[in-house]
Amino acid sequence: MSKYFWLLCLLVTSGVTATAQIRLGVGSGNAAASIDYANPRKYEIGGITVSGAKFLDPSTLISLTGLRVGDEIDVPGDAISRAIQKLWDQGILGGVDVRATKIEGDKIYLDFLLTERPRLSRFDFSGTSKSQAEDLEKKISLNKGRVVTDALLNSTRTTVQSFFQEKGFLNTQVVIRQIPDSVIANSVSLEIRVDKGEKVRIGELEIERIHAATDKLENRSLAEKISGLWSNDDRTFSESKLKRQLKKTKEKKFYKIFTGAKFNKSEYEEDKKLLIDFYNKEGYRDAAIVSDSIYTLSDDRIGIKLVVDEGRRYYYRNISWSGNYLYDAAFLARVLGLERGDVYNREELDKRLNYNPNGNDITSLYMDDGYLFFQIEPVEVAVEGDSIDIEMRLSEGSQATINSITVSGNTKTSDHVILRELRTLPGQNFSRSALIRSQRELSNLGYFDPEKIGMQPIPNPENGTVDIQYTVEERPNDQITLSGGWGGGLGAVGTVGLVLNNFSLRKAGNWKEWRPVPSGDGQRLALNIQANGKRYQSYSLSFTEPWLGGRRPNSLTVSLSKSIQRFTQQDNDNFGQLTDAHIDITGASVNLGRRLRWPDDYFTLSNSISYFRYNMSNGSAIFGNYAEADKIRDANNISFITSFARSSIDNPTYTRSGSSIGLNVTFTPPYSLLNSKSNPFQWIEFHKWMFDASWFHSLSGNGKLVLNTRAHFGFIGTYGSGKTIGPFERFKLGGSGLGGGSFIVATDYIGLRGYEDESISPNSAGGVAFNKYVAELRYPISLNPAATVFVLGFAEAGNNFGNYRQYDPFKLYRSVGVGARVFMAAFGLLGFDYGWGLDTVPGLPGANGGQFHFIIGQQIR
DSSP: OOSSOOOOEEOOOTTSOTTOOOEEEEOOTTHHHHOOTTSOEEEEEEEEEEESOSSSOHHHHHHHHTOOTTOEEEESSHHHHHHHHHHHHTSOEEEEEEEEEEEETTEEEEEEEEEEOOEEEEEEEESSOHHHHHHHHHHSOOOTTOBOOHHHHHHHHHHHHHHHHTTTOTTOEEEEEEEEOSSSTTEEEEEEEEEOOSOOEEEEEEEEEEEOOOOOGGGOOHHHHHHOOOSGGGGOOOHHHHHHTOSSOOOOOTTOTTOOOBOOHHHHHHHHHHHHHHHHHTTOTTOEEEEEEEEEEETTEEEEEEEEEEEOOOEEEEEEEESOOSSOHHHHHHHHTOOTTOBOOHHHHHHHHHOOTTSOOHHHHHHTTTOTTOEEEEEEEEEETTEEEEEEEEEOOOOOEEEEEEEEOOSSSOHHHHHTTOSOOTTSBOOHHHHHHHHHHHHHHSSBOGGGOEEEEEEETTTTEEEEEEEOOBOOOOEEEEEEEEETTTEEEEEEEEEEEEEOSTTTTOGGGOSSSOBOSOEEEEEEEEEETBTEEEEEEEEEESSTTTTSOEEEEEEEEEEEEEEEEEEGGGTTEEEEEEEEEEEEEEEEEEEOOSSOTTEEEEEEEEEEEEEESOHHHHHTTOTTGGGOOEEEEEEEEEEEEEEOOSOSSSOOSEEEEEEEEEEOOOHHHHOTTOOTTTBOOOEEEEEEEEEEEEOSTTSOSEEEEEEEEEEEEOSSTTOOOOSTTEEEESBTSSOOSSOOOSEEEEOBTTBOTTOBOSSTTOBSEEEEEEEEEEEEEEEETTEEEEEEEEEEEEEEESSTTSOOTTOOEEEEEEEEEEEETTTEEEEEEEEEEOSOOTTOTTSBSEEEEEEESOOOO
16 A cells, blocks of 8 residues: 555535636645544644645645644534635635645644646737727736736627627637746747627617606696696607717717717716707606617627607796795795796706806805805605606805815916906805806916816804815926928018016016026916018017006006018119018007906906007008008008907807807097198008907716807998098908918008908908907817817808998808817917818909918907
8 A cells, every 4th residue: 555545525615616626635644544424523723734835835824725734624524625715715726635644643733735827928919900908908907927817818808899899899709728838937929819790880779768648638737737848749759859868878870970870888878868868858767767778680780779758848847945034935936036837857956056157056156145054955845647846945054154264286377366356355255156257267377177166065054164275286387499391472480479478577586597488477468470581571569467556456568569561672763673671660558457346257358559550652552552651651640449348258269168258449549630630651540440359158967068159340441521531440351360461560460360461341441340240169179288188170251341321230241160269378369271262352362261270379359
């Protein structure tokens, strides 16, 4: 007889696969006589050893068994089987055998013979593209050296299948092959073979409805009689309308060119919720999907059938209020805006109670008056037939005052620049609208990422106060321009520009603050230089202090500019000789602005005075066919400008809501009324009126799809009916609105996409009146503050008139097109448009039609 003989006891548990057998072997010279398997006997464990483990720590493995030297166990018994199961549950072993190496009296010595699972050395994909393999590597949890377990293989297989199923390959098959590594001991490489099969699309989509039985006339509810909308069709919707509520689950039809119709399980589940949400909004609060089935049509087509129990449509009957002491029930009902007989809509009810972006709500009514601890709960107190009674239970609480304000995240901008824009001040009553307004003001500064401005009220109920924490994230907003281009009539033009939007003049004297420029005080410094050698030069410098004196939002802007343009032209009156001509413009302006409190604090008023000196030769070359252009040599323009504006936009980079309306009036002294012999070309005389209005409306629930409508008007006149309007300060319409002629002299350039630059102009000097209307539909591609990108589609129309007898606000040149806007902090806003002019411009064939336009900066008109 061998020294060791095996007595096999097979222990198979539910967690062990059929190929993994657990064996208990007991052997010694006299073991057979010592062990009676019909009558288990108690033994004391005299020793425990581990064999077969090459990479695992034996002491750790022994501790995992739960057995200790000195323990008393039954042999045969459950203690050893539990120890084996505990080792197996770790998932790192391929086999576990237990044997008794020796028995001495009542002591038994156990040895665990283990087979370790292999470790992963590498893995590869087959049947996938390179990009798909790279995406899968990020999703699966396969790291070199990891133990290859059944659970790991199953999770890898499931992840790969889910990855392709989300792309429409519902029949994806994954086979994972283990290949022993010839270099690294006890290691394997995995070959993950993927058979995607055909992409499966939704071929049929059916929605079957179960509606409540039609009531008899005498059983109609009061709400139905009041609404006057009751009919057999009032209880259901067309199948096509229901299908439109499924945003991602679409059926493939030959005429649906842009519909992918792929099936995605998670999106399908979300769409089922959207369908029920739609029913709930329409008053069907009991609507439910009672069954849904997915069936195979072919290898690449499936069908889906949804069965919806619509239930009945519910209406509001009685709405009562309790717990209200500040406002009476009639006033609260008017704010709520729901009437007896309205369709029951819980989502709309919650919006009108808690937050209504399109109007007032009950919670705002209280919180704007300091009642931070206000709560309201709508309770259905009665449901009779299709009518519902609601009781609004209020807990008004007490007013909360603001205790402290903290700001974090501003690494460059000084605290006082932020704090002065806030509408929430310590000692004031808490106001939710003031909190939201503060967020808007911080966003409009342009120094912070508007998507990451945080506001966190921290209530202190014990003393009736609230602390408010603001968090911001700085974004770059200084702009540097280094560019070259080809200007109309000027040839190559180079531009160097620098705009510091958060400059600090106060810190300029401290060289330590030049990193690279002193910043943080919210001032604006702009420098721009354009040149083409001696032929064309332009210089401008401006400085803005938005809070003059630091106590009130009164702004001061000082600007200086100079431009010189020289050219050579042929003189037809002097036998075709070449003569030199030039224009030299020097200007300066000072502007004072302030924020108004009436009619509301969205209004601003600014007043400025400017002086421009025009020194020129050969005015006919500049103003073309203007009647007396050859008499113009030197001119002076002293102007007073008043701007009255209101802006409530929420974000200057990508605006979702609000409006911007402005009236700008410019006038010069009435020289001709003071001195009838004054030279109208030496001292320019005019009054000018400009009106701009822009509205933004969010058209989608997530606020991304935005409609922007605009209207622009401009008029210029003289003092006295018999006076002639001069060639200065006129309007030129068409193109990008940047100006495309050889000379830019005191002219307002108005864009009209789809037409050539300046093509809508009654003469070379420009028009005296214009109007323009725009509608744009915008959608963002990226709202990253480093590069905000949105696309747009537009329709616009406008015209420019040479005199007021011809003015007709409805005689318009129309255009449509598409475009994109890219905002980068270092370069500002860049625009690319393709417009199609729909109307022919008399005398200018080719001025309309397909036109590409490049736009720099935020275009006002």
